[in-house]
Amino acid sequence: MKSAVPTPQPRVFSLTRAGVVFGRAPPINALVEVSLAVHAGERVALIGANGCGKSTLLRLLHGLLMPSVGEVWRAPRVAHAMVFQRPHMLRTSALNNVAMGPWLRGVRWREAKALALAALQRVGLDGLGQRAASKLSSGQQQRLALARACALSPQVLFLDEPTSSLDPHAKREVEALVQQLAREDPGLTLVFASHNLGQVKRLASRVIYLEQGRVLADLSVADFFTGNLLQTHYRQADLFVRGEFV
Numbered sequence: 001m002k003s004a005v006p007t008p009q010p011r012v013f014s015l016t017r018a019g020v021v022f023g024r025a026p027p028i029n030a031l032v033e034v035s036l037a038v039h040a041g042e043r044v045a046l047i048g049a050n051g052c053g054k055s056t057l058l059r060l061l062h063g064l065l066m067p068s069v070g071e072v073w074r075a076p077r078v079a080h081a082m083v084f085q086r087p088h089m090l091r092t093s094a095l096n097n098v099a100m101g102p103w104l105r106g107v108r109w110r111e112a113k114a115l116a117l118a119a120l121q122r123v124g125l126d127g128l129g130q131r132a133a134s135k136l137s138s139g140q141q142q143r144l145a146l147a148r149a150c151a152l153s154p155q156v157l158f159l160d161e162p163t164s165s166l167d168p169h170a171k172r173e174v175e176a177l178v179q180q181l182a183r184e185d186p187g188l189t190l191v192f193a194s195h196n197l198g199q200v201k202r203l204a205s206r207v208i209y210l211e212q213g214r215v216l217a218d219l220s221v222a223d224f225f226t227g228n229l230l231q232t233h234y235r236q237a238d239l240f241v242r243g244e245f246v
Contacts, residue, residue, distance in 0.1 A: 009039040018070035030056040045204035052210040054193035080156035087145035095129035119147040139170025159192035209237040
């Protein structure tokens with residue numbers, strides 16, 4: 001009896017020889033000839049040293065940047081949201097910060113507030129809805145940013161170093177919350193940048209290593225951390241993982 005062949009998941013993004021150039025004198029090649037595809041339900045970690053292109057790649061996939069060369073394809077009618085390393089807080093309550101997103105998408109304010117309340121409860125901030133967002137702790141603000149994303153019901157969630165500026169307790173809280181969101185919605189596609197290799201092991205199913213704007217390794221998390229592929233085929237990535245090149 002033949003075993004069932006897993007049904008391939010649809011693509012949500014693909015890049016073909018995409019590049020991003022900033023400035024003119026001299027130009028900065030933030031991304032260089034990047035070709036890859038992201039499929040529904042994947043958990044993709046972007047790693048590499050500062051300035052390697054992780055944030056630029058996130059913004060390119062999300063649509064905040066246009067490619068200078070090459071092509072970007074996004075699946076139609078796939079909603080995505082992004083949480084930044086230091087999210088901007090509007091000068092209003094936590095509840096209004098979350099409700100603003102659905103409202104800007106055309107949802108009536110009353111329904112937007114109901115979505116915001118549900119999102120705040122989901123991230124454990126339901127008791128802080130009336131507090132000024134700017135008065136929340138850094139960890140609470142990051143959870144609020146996740147609530148803002150959740151209120152938009154995204155099918156793809158982008159995270160740019162979501163715990164790098166937090167204390168250890170807040171890091172654990174935010175990471176646990178991301179894990180919870182992924183468990184609750186197995187179809188959610190997660191693409192995140194991180195310097196925390198332990199976090200990458202816990203959250204990712206796939207690891208993309210970048211250096212100077214180029215993708216030098218694209219492997220499953222098992223092959224990236226436990227196989228010998230890095231040592232034999234991806235020397236720069238292996239040095240980075242062992243802390244010899246940062």
